[in-house]
Amino acid sequence: MQIMDGFPSPWGQIAAVLLAACILAGAGICIYKVKTRKNNKRHAAKPPAFFDEHILDDAAIHSPLRKVSAWLKLLFCLSAIVISVMSPLPYLPLFIAVVMICASLFIAKTSPRLYGALLTIPIVFAVTGALVLLFVSGGGDTLVDIFTIGTIHVQITTKSLSLAVLVIARTFAGMCSLYFLALTTPMTSLFAVLQKIRIPQAFIDLTMLIYRYIFVFIAEAISIHNAQIMRGGYSTWKEGLNAFSMLLSMLFIRTWERGEDIVVSMDSRCYDGCMVLPDEHGRVTPLSVSCVIVFIFVILSLLVWEMALL
Amino acid sequence: MNDNVLTFENIRFSYPGCPASLKGISFMVGRGRKVAVVGHNGAGKTTLLQMCNGTLVPDEGKILVNNEEVTYDRAGLRSVRSKVGMVFQNSDSQIFAPSVFADVAFGPANLHLPDDEIRERVRDALFAVGLNGYEKRPPHHLSGGEKKRVAIAGILAMHPEILVADEPTASLDPATAAEIMDLLDELHEKGTTILLSTHDVELAYRWADEVILLSEGVILHEGAPAEVFADNELMKQARITPPVLLDLYQELVRRHILESGIPPKGIPEMTRLIEGPGPAVIGKIYLADTDGMTAESCRSLLAEHPAWHTGAMETKSRKFCIQSGIMLEYTHGVVDKCLLSAMNGEDSLILTSGGMLERVESRVDMFAKESRTDVKVRRV
Numbered sequence: 025m026q027i028m029d030g031f032p033s034p035w036g037q038i039a040a041v042l043l044a045a046c047i048l049a050g051a052g053i054c055i056y057k058v059k060t061r062k063n064n065k066r067h068a069a070k071p072p073a074f075f076d077e078h079i080l081d082d083a084a085i086h087s088p089l090r091k092v093s094a095w096l097k098l099l100f101c102l103s104a105i106v107i108s109v110m111s112p113l114p115y116l117p118l119f120i121a122v123v124m125i126c127a128s129l130f131i132a133k134t135s136p137r138l139y140g141a142l143l144t145i146p147i148v149f150a151v152t153g154a155l156v157l158l159f160v161s162g163g164g165d166t167l168v169d170i171f172t173i174g175t176i177h178v179q180i181t182t183k184s185l186s187l188a189v190l191v192i193a194r195t196f197a198g199m200c201s202l203y204f205l206a207l208t209t210p211m212t213s214l215f216a217v218l219q220k221i222r223i224p225q226a227f228i229d230l231t232m233l234i235y236r237y238i239f240v241f242i243a244e245a246i247s248i249h250n251a252q253i254m255r256g257g258y259s260t261w262k263e264g265l266n267a268f269s270m271l272l273s274m275l276f277i278r279t280w281e282r283g284e285d286i287v288v289s290m291d292s293r294c295y296d297g298c299m300v301l302p303d304e305h306g307r308v309t310p311l312s313v314s315c316v317i318v319f320i321f322v323i324l325s326l327l328v329w330e331m332a333l334l
Numbered sequence: 335m336n337d338n339v340l341t342f343e344n345i346r347f348s349y350p351g352c353p354a355s356l357k358g359i360s361f362m363v364g365r366g367r368k369v370a371v372v373g374h375n376g377a378g379k380t381t382l383l384q385m386c387n388g389t390l391v392p393d394e395g396k397i398l399v400n401n402e403e404v405t406y407d408r409a410g411l412r413s414v415r416s417k418v419g420m421v422f423q424n425s426d427s428q429i430f431a432p433s434v435f436a437d438v439a440f441g442p443a444n445l446h447l448p449d450d451e452i453r454e455r456v457r458d459a460l461f462a463v464g465l466n467g468y469e470k471r472p473p474h475h476l477s478g479g480e481k482k483r484v485a486i487a488g489i490l491a492m493h494p495e496i497l498v499a500d501e502p503t504a505s506l507d508p509a510t511a512a513e514i515m516d517l518l519d520e521l522h523e524k525g526t527t528i529l530l531s532t533h534d535v536e537l538a539y540r541w542a543d544e545v546i547l548l549s550e551g552v553i554l555h556e557g558a559p560a561e562v563f564a565d566n567e568l569m570k571q572a573r574i575t576p577p578v579l580l581d582l583y584q585e586l587v588r589r590h591i592l593e594s595g596i597p598p599k600g601i602p603e604m605t606r607l608i609e610g611p612g613p614a615v616i617g618k619i620y621l622a623d624t625d626g627m628t629a630e631s632c633r634s635l636l637a638e639h640p641a642w643h644t645g646a647m648e649t650k651s652r653k654f655c656i657q658s659g660i661m662l663e664y665t666h667g668v669v670d671k672c673l674l675s676a677m678n679g680e681d682s683l684i685l686t687s688g689g690m691l692e693r694v695e696s697r698v699d700m701f702a703k704e705s706r707t708d709v710k711v712r713r714v
Binding site: 078081082085210211212215232233235236237239240243282285286288289290291292293294295296297298299300301302303304 | 419420422430431436439440441443445446470473475
């Protein structure tokens, strides 16, 4: 997709940079809080056991929005993602990101700590990507000239700056929307949606088996890893490499065995090509539908306004 | 026509490239029996059980289910597997669907039942194992005991005639294991024949009608638990330790503290033997049917008799007690505990429902006859 031209005025540019900086700083503070939270018990420092293998799934299952129809949540998030990618200026994606963060924190009642920790992952990627764009892409007036080797100019220009900000804003909005979906919709309620949109049954069956066994294998990997650490695996770099390769090969063998067990277990229950979908019926209330419609209307009109600004 | 649900005739089997695992196994399981296959690790228990529903094909010999020989074509296997339900040792490999509902509905759906019936069977099966309301949970959000219950529910929903369970209590804590065994008892009460494998001799001794002692792929003995476990030579040969109760009994007989006779089946019988002549005062066991009770009537009954010990049997009744806020003294081995209280001159109340009422009465009657104690059960 072609990226649209720069900003209409330097003020817009500054405002966008400030807004992006604010959000980044907010996220940074969240991460800082996670990393330095007080340890009430005066035991030896233990690594924060904050992320376990089920954290996203747990959050989705206990979410107050779990019972809302998966279709509605999908519509809400997908429209936000598509429109934020279409947006030529960073304002709209940032607006969408703020709405999504508010929705996740206040309506879906996600813990801010979890949310901040989750956001660090995409922020790291987005910022590295944007930094490359900032220095490498060109066009417009030069703001800071760093150095030049032959034909390669490493410099920050107005266009590269606006591009970098736009990329960060879009990634951020996209991730916030996706997290809203991930934090409110358990996988089990998406299988029915997959079937309705005519995804072949074989894929859905596979997805269901994969979803079920991801957790089994993560648990298995963790127990192998613990067994290795207990006996001094990963003590040196070389040892670590060796141990890790053993973990992977063990995991492969276990996967294979588990696969055979599943076949036996399915056959024992007369498997005849039928997998049952989880029985989930979402709720659609007039309030939620009207909220989604209003939101889509607002972002669409903002999109039109942005297009008109250029 | 004999009434055997399952017959093994001279079964031989070896895994490819390995020495023989089963060396000529023959036995019969009568309808409505509770049979335990007991043996050390690697005795061939799992191999034997996997033959029951046609997962493994014997090299020699034949297997009969309902007096019909098992055939290993598609239709034959389907018909066998709808009659023989198999609960695996590892629940994680048995539960493969992403939610409890989807897993329990898997069997009925593959029997091509109509949607309404599938729903009804899932509801009934989950109710029977005491997990109603868990339909939407993903399996990795369940505890070990709950997973085992889901696995059993998945089999129950297919309405099997025989339930085959491989080590049903392995890796469960004792309280959960006792609950699972109570559940199997309830299912047995409803008419299912149960065949399970175990190396837990205590469990086999207390629970089974019949024990098949397996060692190195050969049946060493088949018979009543007391007869199998009292034979020290047999125990040594099978590399199995006798149940503690039986060991103690034999030791006491050797020292002439007890007279030799029928080995005690449980703690009440043992206590009775040690106690000698009957106690002066014998308490009563009251039996209440929770189906015909409300929370208020139950609470007022208990308020009238504060001295009663209370216990509940069966998943439904236990749930009833939790919901109506009744504090239970006994939750596992309820009948035995109440018999002990009765011999101590105290009264007790058992809350249960359905077929378990008769079961309690027959257990108490048997105890009364065997140990010549005049314990009475009275329905409230």
